[in-house]
Amino acid sequence: MASYVARRLLYALPVLFGISVIVFLVISLIPGDPATAILGSFATPENVERLNRQLGLDRPLPVQYLTWLGGVLDGDFGRSFTLNRPVLDELADRAGPTLILAATALVLCAILGLAAGTVAAVHQYGWPDRILSILVLIGISTPSFWLGLMLIVLFSITLGWFPTGDMYSLFGGGGPLDLLWHLTLPATALAVVATGVVARLTRANVLEVFRQDHVRTARAKGLRERTVIRRHAFRNALVNLVPILGIQAGFVLGGAVYIEEIFQWPGLGRMLVTAISTRDILLVQGGVMVIAVAFVAINLVTDIVQALLDPRIAVR
Amino acid sequence: MTDAPAPAAAPRPARRNRLAWWRRLTANPMTLVGMGCLALVLVPALLAPVLPLADPDDTVLSARLTPPFADAGPLGTDHLGRDLLSRLLWGTQVSVAVGVAATLVAALIGGGIGLLAAFYGRWVDMLLMRSIDALMAFPYLLLALAIVAALGPSLMNALLAISIVNIPFFARAVRGQALAIRATDYIAAARLSGMPEWKIIVTEVVPNVVPVIVVTMSTTLSWMILETAGLSFLGLGAQPPTADLGSMLGDGRELIYTAPWVSILPGAVILILAIGINLVGDGVRDLLDPRLKGGALTRPAARTATDLPPAPAGAMPPAAPAPAMVPPGDRADRRAAAGARRAAAGLCLRPALPPGRAGLRRRTDRRAGAGPGAGRPLPADRRPSRRSRAGGTRGGMTTFLTTEGLTKTYRSTRRLPWAARAEVRAVRGVDLAVDRGRSLGLVGESGCGKSTVARMLVGLLPPTGGTIRLDGVPIRTGGFADRAIRGRIQMVFQDPLGSLNPRKTVRQLIEVPLIELLGMDGAARKRRVAELMDMVGLRPEFVDRYPHEVSGGQCQRIGIARALAAEAEILVLDEPVSALDVSIQAQILTMLDDLRTRLGLTFVFISHDLSVISHVCDTVAVMTDGAVVEEGPVDKVLGDPQHAYTRTLLDSVPALARATG
Numbered sequence: 001m002a003s004y005v006a007r008r009l010l011y012a013l014p015v016l017f018g019i020s021v022i023v024f025l026v027i028s029l030i031p032g033d034p035a036t037a038i039l040g041s042f043a044t045p046e047n048v049e050r051l052n053r054q055l056g057l058d059r060p061l062p063v064q065y066l067t068w069l070g071g072v073l074d075g076d077f078g079r080s081f082t083l084n085r086p087v088l089d090e091l092a093d094r095a096g097p098t099l100i101l102a103a104t105a106l107v108l109c110a111i112l113g114l115a116a117g118t119v120a121a122v123h124q125y126g127w128p129d130r131i132l133s134i135l136v137l138i139g140i141s142t143p144s145f146w147l148g149l150m151l152i153v154l155f156s157i158t159l160g161w162f163p164t165g166d167m168y169s170l171f172g173g174g175g176p177l178d179l180l181w182h183l184t185l186p187a188t189a190l191a192v193v194a195t196g197v198v199a200r201l202t203r204a205n206v207l208e209v210f211r212q213d214h215v216r217t218a219r220a221k222g223l224r225e226r227t228v229i230r231r232h233a234f235r236n237a238l239v240n241l242v243p244i245l246g247i248q249a250g251f252v253l254g255g256a257v258y259i260e261e262i263f264q265w266p267g268l269g270r271m272l273v274t275a276i277s278t279r280d281i282l283l284v285q286g287g288v289m290v291i292a293v294a295f296v297a298i299n300l301v302t303d304i305v306q307a308l309l310d311p312r313i314a315v316r
Numbered sequence: 317m318t319d320a321p322a323p324a325a326a327p328r329p330a331r332r333n334r335l336a337w338w339r340r341l342t343a344n345p346m347t348l349v350g351m352g353c354l355a356l357v358l359v360p361a362l363l364a365p366v367l368p369l370a371d372p373d374d375t376v377l378s379a380r381l382t383p384p385f386a387d388a389g390p391l392g393t394d395h396l397g398r399d400l401l402s403r404l405l406w407g408t409q410v411s412v413a414v415g416v417a418a419t420l421v422a423a424l425i426g427g428g429i430g431l432l433a434a435f436y437g438r439w440v441d442m443l444l445m446r447s448i449d450a451l452m453a454f455p456y457l458l459l460a461l462a463i464v465a466a467l468g469p470s471l472m473n474a475l476l477a478i479s480i481v482n483i484p485f486f487a488r489a490v491r492g493q494a495l496a497i498r499a500t501d502y503i504a505a506a507r508l509s510g511m512p513e514w515k516i517i518v519t520e521v522v523p524n525v526v527p528v529i530v531v532t533m534s535t536t537l538s539w540m541i542l543e544t545a546g547l548s549f550l551g552l553g554a555q556p557p558t559a560d561l562g563s564m565l566g567d568g569r570e571l572i573y574t575a576p577w578v579s580i581l582p583g584a585v586i587l588i589l590a591i592g593i594n595l596v597g598d599g600v601r602d603l604l605d606p607r608l609k610g611g612a613l614t615r616p617a618a619r620t621a622t623d624l625p626p627a628p629a630g631a632m633p634p635a636a637p638a639p640a641m642v643p644p645g646d647r648a649d650r651r652a653a654a655g656a657r658r659a660a661a662g663l664c665l666r667p668a669l670p671p672g673r674a675g676l677r678r679r680t681d682r683r684a685g686a687g688p689g690a691g692r693p694l695p696a697d698r699r700p701s702r703r704s705r706a707g708g709t710r711g712g713m714t715t716f717l718t719t720e721g722l723t724k725t726y727r728s729t730r731r732l733p734w735a736a737r738a739e740v741r742a743v744r745g746v747d748l749a750v751d752r753g754r755s756l757g758l759v760g761e762s763g764c765g766k767s768t769v770a771r772m773l774v775g776l777l778p779p780t781g782g783t784i785r786l787d788g789v790p791i792r793t794g795g796f797a798d799r800a801i802r803g804r805i806q807m808v809f810q811d812p813l814g815s816l817n818p819r820k821t822v823r824q825l826i827e828v829p830l831i832e833l834l835g836m837d838g839a840a841r842k843r844r845v846a847e848l849m850d851m852v853g854l855r856p857e858f859v860d861r862y863p864h865e866v867s868g869g870q871c872q873r874i875g876i877a878r879a880l881a882a883e884a885e886i887l888v889l890d891e892p893v894s895a896l897d898v899s900i901q902a903q904i905l906t907m908l909d910d911l912r913t914r915l916g917l918t919f920v921f922i923s924h925d926l927s928v929i930s931h932v933c934d935t936v937a938v939m940t941d942g943a944v945v946e947e948g949p950v951d952k953v954l955g956d957p958q959h960a961y962t963r964t965l966l967d968s969v970p971a972l973a974r975a976t977g
Binding site (some may be wrong): 026027085137153252255284288291 | 372375446447449450451453455456457458459461462463464465466504538542546547550551552565568572573579580582583584587590591593594595655734812
């Protein structure tokens with residue numbers, strides 16, 4: 001097991017290196033001159049050149065990359081020119097709200113998806129299965145940004161049950177209940193697609209386990225069907241579902257960009273959209289890097305949890 | 317399974333197959349619903365140019381934000397007074413076109429990467445797949461966002477970004493399939509036929525990875541439409557005045573308080589479109605990828621036509637084992653059957669006995685004092701024709717084909733950088749020798765290194781050490797030798813169906829060496845293919861059939877014809893009959909023996925079946941654990957085994973035969 005964890009950790013290193021290269025390259029391929037973007041189009045050539053030297057943009061790409069990477073490892077993501085503050089500070093402020101939103105959506109999709117998928121598998125081809133499969137189909141086909149808008153139209157504007165956006169009420173808010181009230185719609189909109197995917201894969205996995213001999217043995221020895229489902233089918237299916245939940249974290253983190261934008265949620269996603277439109281390169285770089293690294297960490301954890309659930313995986 | 321022709325339609329109309337494919341697809345009610353959804357969205361969108369619609373970009377400021385069903389258009393107008401119905405239909409066109417284009421780009425680039433990684437292995441694979449892993453390490457949408465951030469917002473850049481993000485799915489799927497195909501015997505056969513690597517990829521691999529690409533497309537297309545719409549929604553995709561469904565939603569977002577209808581419809585269209593694509597995609601997947609269907613994975617691994625992943629058009633019913641019927645006029649087959657009956661009688665290759673027992677019976681017969689009886693082939697050294705031929709070629713000291721110290725060592729990859737590599741010595745210094753026109757048997761249990769030796773002999777596997785000599789001249793010390801030598805040593809594989817590309821007809825399968833090694837023109841090829849088919853007892857009308865339309869024995873005849881087409885002097889036969897029915901085994905063995913005499917071929921015959929060896933071979937080498945432990949004339953080795961392992965091998969033949977003998 002220790003060797004498995006070591007191998008997974010070691011394997012994550014080249015991936016992290018790859019991520020950093022991609023993030024750096026993508027951003028440095030930007031057409032146009034960042035110095036001009038900062039100084040405006042009326043800047044004198046001398047000033048642009050001076051700023052370029054100041055930013056290190058006159059040096060060869062590998063040197064720029066190493067300088068940038070050194071800074072990143074040191075926690076120095078540079079300074080956002082639109083916000084006029086260190087990128088790291090901005091990231092720290094924005095990470096919390098995104099974490100709350102994404103984690104809530106992930107928990108929602110895990111609970112609902114696993115439950116719906118198991119029920120559908122148990123009643124394969126029965127009515128619950130049919131109804132659920134239609135719901136799942138609609139779920140995975142829904143554009144989450146449109147769903148967010150429709151939820152606002154229905155529950156905020158028409159019914160007035162929930163706020164249209166923001167994380168806390170402007171006046172008199174701030175408690176956990178206020179947060180939950182603000183969180184309901186965005187978390188739902190974010191969770192729908194992921195729930196559909198999880199339900200679909202859960203159904204397939206539980207059915208796969210149902211076909212195995214040990215389930216037949218469990219039934220043959222007279223266990224109640226409930227116990228067979230819970231102890232044998234669901235638990236064994238869970239082994240393969242854990243990494244799937246990890247992958248959903250990626251879809252949720254990506255989808256958070258839309259949802260944060262629609263619900264004015266003060267997280268990393270909304271920061272990214274703004275940063276892209278103002279061409280605040282360092283902020284985009286930092287935001288993308290942080291989310292990608294978080295995703296790698298989540299997948300690392302799900303891989304290890306999977307190996308804990310099924311020790312055979314560590315040996316393979 | 318019998319060697320009689322499978323009852324497949326003789327002229328194989330491709331059009332009927334395509335229709336049957338369509339029929340099977342539409343037999344699924346959910347797929348029909350999906351097609352309905354697609355038609356609902358796509359038909360009006362495609363008809364947009366001919367419908368009496370307002371110009372989608374015509375702004376009528378006096379008619380801003382008219383609700384649906386009012387006087388300004390059936391769906392109302394947006395904040396600039398543009399007709400929403402018209403914009404919706406034109407926007408759908410843009411969204412679908414961009415989604416499809418992104419899918420095609422991703423499929424092309426991803427498929428290319430997957431093929432490269434699978435075929436150029438080692439560091440190319442390492443580099444490409446690690447890059448793919450890094451791409452996949454990004455949350456799906458985030459990378460697209462970063463790319464659009466770099467390239468600047470535009471519909472083209474959004475298309476590009478979404479394509480790049482989806483490349484990994486194609487690369488991985490195609491690499492997996494290509495690796496599986498690379499390991500098949502039909503790729504090995506193509507190599508032996510002299511096909512250059514690029515041609516193997518283009519003609520043998522690409523057609524067989526297409527179904528995987530289609531399956532991946534069916535899953536990713538709806539994502540790509542959704543995500544490009546998403547980028548446009550954020551203002552990073554389509555720029556005004558171009559509108560796709562996403563940017564219309566983005567416009568509507570500002571108006572949800574005052575004019576919610578502007579944003580409801582574009583999203584609903586995306587939803588219906590995505591549902592349709594998902595449903596049709598499920599249907600296509602069920603058709604093309606039987607493994608995804610429930611229970612298919614747990615089926616035993618018997619290879620039938622349906623188990624082959626790329627069954628063309630998926631329409632042919634699995635070639636059912638045909639009943640043992642010989643149609644009138646089938647003289648070649650009848651001759652073969654008669655010969656087989658004789659052989660079966662003489663060799664005690666009785667269908668009821670499992671392979672292996674007959675050989676023992678022969679041995680016990682001899683012990684009981686029964687000499688070579690009527691119908692039984694004479695022992696090798698008493699066959700006058702062979703002796704004279706062998707004697708004729710045995711002028712000097714050199715034997716026709718020899719190996720000295722042939723070695724193959726496999727090394728596992730390290731699990732951790734500091735861990736030791738495990739070594740498996742599959743073949744450990746094997747010395748073999750066959751005279752021209754003779755037949756050497758190679759026996760041993762599974763895993764003893766027989767097949768590894770075979771693959772090294774034909775050049776499919778580079779030996780770790782030792783030399784192989786042909787006429788005394790060393791060959792193939794590293795991978796493939798020149799074409800001339802490659803043609804001289806050919807291989808017949810164990811799995812008859814697996815060694816034939818399922819997408820090629822019998823003619824195409826047999827003529828590869830004629831094209832690649834001999835450079836024959838069309839007319840000469842046609843003649844030669846007919847000749848070869850006659851030689852191996854295949855009826856001429858089989859020429860346009862596909863492997864899954866003929867029986868296992870006939871597949872093996874095709875494989876032998878392919879090997880002969882290369883003008884082979886040496887045939888390395890790797891368990892050529894072990895996958896066949898016992899009665900068919902006898903037919904094929906008789907034919908092989910016949911061909912050897914007629915064409916003066918040299919055989920290296922690999923088998924674990926002692927009766928087969930005793931029938932076909934002059935000399936035999938017994939292998940265990942990667943080394944030859946005993947070697948000599950067949951009747952000496954099998955009749956009076958010296959090595960303990962040979963005795964074990966002979967004694968492990970079930971005891972029932974001993975009782976009857």
